[in-house]
Each structure stands twice: as C-alpha cells, then as structure tokens.
Amino acid sequence: MATPYSQREIRRLIGMFDVYGDFLVGTPFGNGNVNDTFQLTFDQGGIRLHYILQRINSHVFKEPIKVMENVARVTNHLLKKIKAGRQETRKRTIRLLNAHDGRPFAFDDNGNCWRSYIFVEHARAYEILETPEQAFRVAQGFGEFQRQLVDFNGRLHETIPDFHNTPKRVAALEAAVKADVCGRVKEVGREIDFVLSRKEETDVLVKLNESGDIPERITHNDTKANNILIDDLSGEAVCVIDLDTVMPGLSLYDFGDMVRSGTNPAEEDEINLDKVGMRFDMYKGFYEGFVDAAGSVLTPAEKEYLPFSGKLITLEIGMRFLTDYLSGDIYFKTRRPRQNLDRCRTQFKLVESMEAQMKRMKALL
Ligand code: GN1
Numbered sequence: 001m002a003t004p005y006s007q008r009e010i011r012r013l014i015g016m017f018d019v020y021g022d023f024l025v026g027t028p029f030g031n032g033n034v035n036d037t038f039q040l041t042f043d044q045g046g047i048r049l050h051y052i053l054q055r056i057n058s059h060v061f062k063e064p065i066k067v068m069e070n071v072a073r074v075t076n077h078l079l080k081k082i083k084a085g086r087q088e089t090r091k092r093t094i095r096l097l098n099a100h101d102g103r104p105f106a107f108d109d110n111g112n113c114w115r116s117y118i119f120v121e122h123a124r125a126y127e128i129l130e131t132p133e134q135a136f137r138v139a140q141g142f143g144e145f146q147r148q149l150v151d152f153n154g155r156l157h158e159t160i161p162d163f164h165n166t167p168k169r170v171a172a173l174e175a176a177v178k179a180d181v182c183g184r185v186k187e188v189g190r191e192i193d194f195v196l197s198r199k200e201e202t203d204v205l206v207k208l209n210e211s212g213d214i215p216e217r218i219t220h221n222d223t224k225a226n227n228i229l230i231d232d233l234s235g236e237a238v239c240v241i242d243l244d245t246v247m248p249g250l251s252l253y254d255f256g257d258m259v260r261s262g263t264n265p266a267e268e269d270e271i272n273l274d275k276v277g278m279r280f281d282m283y284k285g286f287y288e289g290f291v292d293a294a295g296s297v298l299t300p301a302e303k304e305y306l307p308f309s310g311k312l313i314t315l316e317i318g319m320r321f322l323t324d325y326l327s328g329d330i331y332f333k334t335r336r337p338r339q340n341l342d343r344c345r346t347q348f349k350l351v352e353s354m355e356a357q358m359k360r361m362k363a364l365l
Pocket residue numbers: 031032033034035060221222224242245268317
C-alpha cells in the first residue's frame with residue numbers, strides 16, 4: 001500500500017512538474033515493495049490521459065539524484081535506439097517529465113524525491129504470467145533491453161552497492177541471525193539451514209565475474225515479470241519499467257529474476273506451498289525468448305549458467321526476505337505480520353523445485 005496522500009497533496013506534488021491539462025484524480029497503483037506509486041488522471045482538451053507519480057523510497061535509495069541520473073541516461077539511450085529503428089513500432093521506453101527547473105525529479109517540503117512518467121496506455125504488467133508465449137515475450141523484452149545497452153557509453157552509478165552480490169547477502173543474513181533483534185531466530189531454524197547447506201554455491205557468479213569469464217554489463221537488476229509492459233493487442237513486450245536499479249551488474253541475475261518471478265504460478269508470498277513451483281514450459285519460454293533477443297551478445301559462460309542463475313537469485317531474494325523478517329521488516333513493505341517469512345518460504349520452495357528440474361533445464365542448452 002502506498003502511504004496515504006490526499007488528492008490535494010497529490011495535486012500539489014504533480015504541480016512541481018511540467019504537465020499540461022487539468023488534474024482529475026490520483027490513485028495508488030501497482031504492487032511495488034519499495035516506492036510509493038500513483039496513477040494520475042488528467043484531462044487534456046477533453047481527452048483523459050494518465051501519468052505515473054512516484055516517491056522514491058529514501059531508506060532504500062540513499063542517493064535519489066544518482067538514481068535519477070541513471071534512469072535519465074538509460075532512457076535517453078533507449079529512446080535514441082527506438083527512434084533510429086525505421087519501422088513504426090509500439091516499442092517505447094519510460095519517459096520522464098521535467099520539473100519546472102528542467103530536472104527530471106523534484107523534492108517536496110519533507111525532502112522526499114518525486115518523479116513522474118508518461119503512462120503507457122493499452123499495455124499492462126502481469127503479476128502472474130499464464131502462458132509460455134507470454135514468458136517468451138517477457139524474456140525477449142528484457143533481452144532486447146540488454147542488447148540495446150551493450151554500446152552504452154560510460155559507467156552508471158552503483159546506487160545500491162553489491163545489490164546482487166549473493167555472498168554478501170549471506171553475510172548480511174548471518175549478521176541478522178547473530179543480532180536477532182526481534183527474537184525471531186528460534187522460528188526459522190529450517191530456513192537458516194536451507195541457506196547454509198547451499199552456501200558454497202552462492203559465490204559462483206561473483207567468482208566467474210572476477211575471473212573475467214562473465215562480463216560486467218549494464219543490467220536492470222529487478223527483472224520481475226511485472227516490470228515489463230505487455231501490449232494489450234499484440235501481446236508484445238513493449239516497455240521495460242522500474243529502472244531504479246539499473247546499474248553495473250551481471251546479465252545472469254536479470255535472466256534469473258525473470259525465471260524466479262515468472263515460472264511460479266503462485267504469488268510471491270503464497271502461504272500454500274503446494275501451489276509453488278517452477279513450471280518447466282514457462283522456463284523454456286524465458287530461455288528461448290532471452291536467447292532470441294540477447295543470444296548474440298551473451299558469452300559462452302553466460303549461456304552455460306542460465307539455468308543456475310534462476311536458482312541462485314531465488315535463493316538470494318529468499319535470503320533477503322528472511323533477513324528483513326529477522327531485522328523487524330524494515331526494508332520491504334509488508335501488509336501483514338510474517339509476510340516476509342511467507343515470501344522467504346515461497347522462494348525456498350521454488351529453489352527446491354528448480355533443483356529437481358536442473359537437469360532438464362540444462363538439457364535445453
Ligand atoms: C523489490 O519494488 P519492487 O517490488 O520492484 C526489490 C527487488 C526484489 C523485489 C521482490 C530496490 O522490488 O530487489 O527482487 O522487491 N527492489 C529493491 O519482489 O530492493
């Protein structure tokens with residue numbers, strides 16, 4: 001749930017940006033675990049248009065201006081690519097609105113950083129994917145994003161250092177277990193053992209990067225299936241969204257997070273673990289879509305570790321939920337008690353399901 005804001009406050013906040021037309025209404029939008037997001041309706045000359053207005057969570061993003069510099073640089077790069085394509089296309093990138101000072105963000109009186117985007121009409125993000133065809137399209141969209149950024153000039157800010165450094169996430173969990181600030185460690189012995197018994201595998205990708213076998217790239221780092229918009233008519237992936245964590249990273253974590261979020265037919269915090277597991281046909285869709293779009297830029301080692309990457313990031317995100325549960329639910333938004341623990345258990349169930357199907361996944365290579 002987004003923090004409650006009155007219509008008056010929303011009107012004042014969007015008033016910091018250059019938007020034409022009359023503000024009608026603003027409502028909470030989407031299911032993000034971090035930022036506060038609103039969809040705003042405007043009347044422009046008798047036509048209704050929408051914008052997104054978002055507050056950047058400053059607990060998670062300590063340097064919001066750097067986040068916005070990354071987002072602006074990447075969207076400008078993508079926009080050039082789209083414009084250079086000769087065919088007419090529904091493909092797009094998120095487009096930031098400028099605030100009155102010409103910068104693509106603005107601070108409110110309480111020091112919160114806000115930004116606004118043009119809303120992409122006739123497309124939507126799916127919380128749960130239904131068909132392998134959708135998985136193919138989603139992976140194609142994120143793969144294309146990866147490919148389009150291959151010739152990006154310069155390095156982006158590392159806005160959250162070591163974001164997908166899995167061994168450091170293990171260390172953070174171990175520190176939270178030691179501190180046990182909420183006295184919850186006694187409830188989660190099984191979950192802690194689950195991680196510890198897989199500890200040696202957690203540094204595989206970091207090590208391959210250190211040895212030069214897999215390159216640092218510009219990556220999205222939050223490639224949940226719901227972070228891409230699917231066109232209502234064509235079913236094509238038309239726009240990658242939620243670029244806050246775009247920064248230097250490993251392509252495999254991007255592929256892995258699609259597999260984590262999109263192969264599971266249940267919610268991320270599903271309580272009935274019988275419903276949770278990896279659908280192999282969905283995995284196949286992701287694999288084929290990603291290779292179709294980004295195969296030409298991936299190295300042999302990157303390709304080889306595609307199946308493993310899904311398992312690794314699922315373990316990593318499960319650990320992050322567990323760490324947050326032990327720390328008193330201070331990072332991810334929660335709507336009910338133990339939600340972070342439920343999220344963790346869902347992830348670990350999914351890890352087991354991936355382990356059971358690893359051979360089949362590798363056989364596709
Ligand atoms: C957060 O805000 P949202 O829902 O897009 C998190 C991701 C996690 C995800 C799990 C900056 O993403 O890393 O994978 O929740 N974003 C950040 O649902 O930590």
